[in-house]
Amino acid sequence: MVSTSTLQQPRLHNRYSIQQTLGARLGRRTLLGYDHSRNCQVVIKYLCFDDPLQPSDTKRFHEEITVLKILDHPAIPTYLDSFEINEHGYVGLMLVQAYIDGQSLYAVINEQKTLAEPEIRDLARQILDILDYLHNQRPTIIHRDIKPSSLVLSQTSNTTPGKVYLVDFGLVQRAGTTEGIGEEPILISGTPGYRPPEQLGDRAVPATDLYSLGATLVHLATGQHPNQLPQRGLRILFGQELGHMSRSLKAWLRWLTQPKQHKRPLSAQAAIQGLAQADKIFVPSHNHLSLGNLSQRFQRAFLETMAPADTQLKIFEYSQTLEVVLPPQGWKTKPFCLAFLQTMTGVVGTWLIFQSFRYFWPQLIGFWQHLLAIVVSWGWTHLSLRFGYQGFKRTLTTLFQQVSIQLLPDIILLGYRVPCRPVDYQINTYKQDIEDIDLQPGGSTITFHLRNNRTVMGKLEYVLPALDLGLTPSEISWINNILQLWLKHKAPSV
Structure with missing residues (x-):
């Protein structure tokens, strides 16, 4: 039913009446209108030429129109019309879309509504479905501004948050296109708190939208803006604020909000798969990871998100091999100081013997007497040189030696790697020949119990001590989780 006030409003483009302003910022207005031809409410986005505009503003508006014309998804408001206008006090461009009767997620937060974990998961699945559609367009379409105010709930209930719509494509970008024209300066796109680090350089990939989604979900789950949460470097810390959420969901959100884009999910579909299997990733009774039949690339990406903060351990993936590399301990460690002191003791001792x-x-x-002096001097010199040489070897070890753990589908290789020398393997065995890989709760040593070992020494029991390698308890636990995952993962049949 059309109200009397609407009928009395001047009609723009001979068909649209303006009912109210929904939002406004410099150069742009979002208006609630009525389409007299279709007899329905519409949303009209208005780019005002009377405001000071940059050439990029008009370019972005035309890009938004171009993209919306080709989109056809039930959770994206339908494109209806666009035109240039100069009447009834309006001078600029207008874009008309279907109106969604609902409230933004930003309004939900302002009402201090607490969303339970099932609601967060449901919202995540719906939004990921929209992003999967956008990212699979050719060329790929990247929204670049996912945030609570860009998402509208059509309705709410006591059990589910309702249907979610993605709106506000003002920063949309198609892969392969650029923002700048000629010598125009690059502008920082996105909204602070929700944009990932790469957007500071105006770069965007599908993983950019996934980061923004993760930050949005964290805001919904905590009730706190991402900028208000504690941070370590560029990483958002929200573990304590999400104490009421499951460990698996928190791990999944950490995966989405990784500062480095290559550590996030490769696609919206990968994020959907990760969310669906998140409850299987952790086995709470044993505190081990279990990724089932997920791909190795997903394993690496997820395992990196579970790495202890500020760890120097690295994970590499190549030719069906997952490699964990423990870097050298370096010169700022206690083992280096002791080894260097041993080396200098040997050198000084040798010099004192020679002078004596x-x-x-x-x-x-x-x-x-001369013969006795030669024998005693040679004996002490030999001991001093040997002591110093051992210290020198330990010094080089702390500076250059890496520990490499290579996990093939059915073989494990563990060895010490030094530049310009072949790897000194301590373990080379099949998965089926491993009796157990054990790390006692609260312990700092991983023990390998083997039935067969194809190295030169052939030891059937080998220990990987955290203290000797300069590892923290959380790092040795992380390595153990990776080993347990590999041990449980069934090798693919050939």
Whole structure:
């Protein structure tokens, strides 16, 4: 039913009446209108030429129109019309879309509504479905501004948050296109708190939208803007604020909000798959990871998100091999200081023995005294040189030696790697020949119990000590989780 006030409003483009302003910022207005031809409410986006605009503003508006014309998804408001206008006090461009009767997620937050975990998961699945559609367009379409105010709930209930719509495509970008024209400066796109680091350089990939989604979900789950949450470097810390959420969901959100884009899901579909299997990733009774039949690339990406903060351990993937590399301990560690002290003790000891020999030699008389001096000096020199040489080897070890753990589908290789030398393997065995890989709760040593070992030494029991390698308890636990995952993962049949 059309109200009397609407009928009395001047009609723009001979068909649209303006009912109210929904939002406004410099150069742009979002208006609630009525389409007299279709007899329905519409949303009209208005780019005002009377406001100071940049050439990029008009370019973005035309890009938004171009993209919306080709989109056809039930959760994206339908494109209806666009035109240039200069009447009834309106001068600029207008874009008309279907009106969604609902409220933005930003309004939900302002009402201090607490969303339970099932609601967060449901919202995540719906939004990921929209992003999957956008990212699979050719060329790929990237929204670049996912945030609570860009998402509208059509309705709410006591059990589910309702249907979600993605709106506000003002920063949309198609892959392969650029923002700048000629010598125009690059502008920072996105909204602070929700944009990932790469958007500071105006770069965007599908993983950019996934980060923004993760930050949006964190805001919904915590009730706190991402900028208000504690941070370590560029990583958002929200574990304590999400104490009421499951460990698996928190891990999944950490995956989405990784500062480095290559550590996030490769696609919206990968994020959907990860969310569906998140409850299987952790086995709470054993505190081990279990990724089932997920791809190795997903394993690496997820395992990196579970790495302890500030760890120097690295994970590499190549030719069906997952490699964990423990870097050298370096010179700022206690083992290096002790090894260097041992080396210098050996050098100084040798020098003192040599000086003592030179001092006492002329004072000796007789053959036997000289022979005894030679034997004693040689013995002490040998011990001092050996002591210093061992310290020198330990010094080089702390500076250059890496520990490499290579996990093939059915083989494990563990060895010490030093530049310019072949790897010194301590373990080379099939998965079926491993009796157990054990890390006692609260312990700092991983013990390998083997039935067969194809190395030169062939030891059937090997220990990987955290203290000797300069690892923290959380790092040795993380390595153990990776090993347990590999041990449980069934090798693909050939």
